[in-house]
Amino acid sequence: MEKRTIMVTGGAGFIGSSVVRHFVKKYPDYKIINVDKLTYAGNLENLKDIEHFPNYSFIKADICDFVDMCRIIEENEVDGIIHLAAESHVDRSIKDPFTFARTNVMGTLSLLQAARLYWEKSPSKYSGKLFYHVSTDEVYGALELSCPNGTGISNECGGGPYGRDFFTEKTAYMPHSPYSASKASGDHFVRSFHDTYGFPIIISNCSNNYGPYQFPEKLIPLCINNIRNKKPLPIYGTGENVRDWLYVEDHSKAIDLLFHKGRVGQTYNIGGFNEWKNIDIVKLLIKITDKLLGRQENEDIGLITFVKDRAGHDLRYAIDSSKLRDELGWQPSLQFEEGLEKTVKWYIENRKWLENVTSGDYMNYYQDMYKLSLS
Ligand code: NAD
Numbered sequence: 453m454e455k456r457t458i459m460v461t462g463g464a465g466f467i468g469s470s471v472v473r474h475f476v477k478k479y480p481d482y483k484i485i486n487v488d489k490l491t492y493a494g495n496l497e498n499l500k501d502i503e504h505f506p507n508y509s510f511i512k513a514d515i516c517d518f519v520d521m522c523r524i525i526e527e528n529e530v531d532g533i534i535h536l537a538a539e540s541h542v543d544r545s546i547k548d549p550f551t552f553a554r555t556n557v558m559g560t561l562s563l564l565q566a567a568r569l570y571w572e573k574s575p576s577k578y579s580g581k582l583f584y585h586v587s588t589d590e591v592y593g594a595l596e597l598s599c600p601n602g603t604g605i606s607n608e609c610g611g612g613p614y615g616r617d618f619f620t621e622k623t624a625y626m627p628h629s630p631y632s633a634s635k636a637s638g639d640h641f642v643r644s645f646h647d648t649y650g651f652p653i654i655i656s657n658c659s660n661n662y663g664p665y666q667f668p669e670k671l672i673p674l675c676i677n678n679i680r681n682k683k684p685l686p687i688y689g690t691g692e693n694v695r696d697w698l699y700v701e702d703h704s705k706a707i708d709l710l711f712h713k714g715r716v717g718q719t720y721n722i723g724g725f726n727e728w729k730n731i732d733i734v735k736l737l738i739k740i741t742d743k744l745l746g747r748q749e750n751e752d753i754g755l756i757t758f759v760k761d762r763a764g765h766d767l768r769y770a771i772d773s774s775k776l777r778d779e780l781g782w783q784p785s786l787q788f789e790e791g792l793e794k795t796v797k798w799y800i801e802n803r804k805w806l807e808n809v810t811s812g813d814y815m816n817y818y819q820d821m822y823k824l825s826l827s
């Protein structure tokens with residue numbers, strides 16, 4: 453097998469740790485270097501099971517530090533970058549947009565420039581090199597909820613259950629939150645490097661991910677943790693907002709496929725044709741969690757608490773990932789109910805992980821956010 457040195461940024465986070473684990477296990481001849489600043493969202497516990505693998509190493513660094521990025525890329529002779537490092541939580545971006553612009557825009561630019569300068573020095577220049585940028589469907593904005601009762605056609609051609617439209621690779625960017633605006637800006641810089649310098653890139657825009665090791669500020673792990681602890685389940689607005697969910701390992705497999713076989717310079721959407729209203733997910737989580745904890749059916753339904761809506765809350769996301777399916781044969785391996793049950797089991801069995809990440813400052817942060825949303 454070909455030898456490669458791949459730098460994964462944000463590898464200590466939720467999706468990054470899944471990508472690192474996937475590549476480290478599947479490609480023993482690759483050197484996988486995890487570069488992460490270890491913000492509140494980065495946790496090396498997420499990689500405990502693979503940290504001893506000889507093809508894995510970790511470097512603590514900030515992607516915004518351009519000099520450091522140049523040094524790391526050059527010293528390690530990096531020929532591939534999978535860029536996931538980011539500030540990723542919409543609610544935080546509403547409170548602190550600067551941090552999002554810094555990491556998601558300037559950090560991405562710093563990495564692009566560092567890789568470009570190093571790769572351009574090589575006699576083979578860009579040959580065999582790739583900058584793979586992991587982005588989100590949120591850059592496209594929001595879709596209409598034209599079938600609020602779910603009466604739309606639920607298939608891959610005729611529309612989604614909650615509306616006719618999907619985000620395709622041709623949908624114009626229309627971000628609404630500081631998070632999505634910062635990711636959109638990062639995406640534009642990545643594409644501009646391709647168009648200006650011929651720099652080799654692939655961008656993928658994925659829908660909402662769920663699975664093990666997700667920081668419990670996001671809807672699914674937050675609800676699982678709160679059901680377990682019999683705490684309120686805060687639902688923004690009416691709970692009618694729709695998201696399209698994908699199991700995190702299916703995302704990692706798509707990244708692997710695109711990294712090796714995707715067309716350079718292209719954008720690919722990744723999603724599971726799996727739209728759910730927030731309120732329905734929370735009800736399903738209560739059902740699964742109560743069952744797994746040996747509680748009575750729907751014992752915890754009363755925990756549902758409708759709170760003030762998120763500012764600028766996008767109504768509906770739905771991804772058309774047929775380009776990836778048609779070009780490379782990718783499709784999600786798990787049905788949502790199956791993936792959700794697997795996920796709930798993981799959080800119940802990994803109570804210690806949850807307790808570690810929800811202690812201290814994070815709890816204070818969460819309590820502040822919760823009080824704010826009630827006010
Ligand atoms: P996460 O918040 O769990 O992890 C982000 C990681 O980046 C953390 O390990 C953090 O320490 C690291 N990081 C943050 N700032 C850094 C910096 N300046 N320098 C180096 N490292 C830094 O995020 P996630 O949910 O795993 O998302 C990963 C990527 O996937 C992001 O780019 C996000 O926009 C994208 N994405 C996420 C989802 C989702 O549902 N979570 C969906 C589509 C795309």
Ligand code: TYD
Nearest residue numbers: 542660669670671672686687688693695730
């Ligand atoms: P989230 O997990 O934050 O992902 P994103 O904002 O990137 O889609 O939220 C998923 C959906 O759940 C979103 O519509 C907001 C909603 N939500 C709640 O209703 N309550 C909550 O406590 C959180 C965190 C999210």
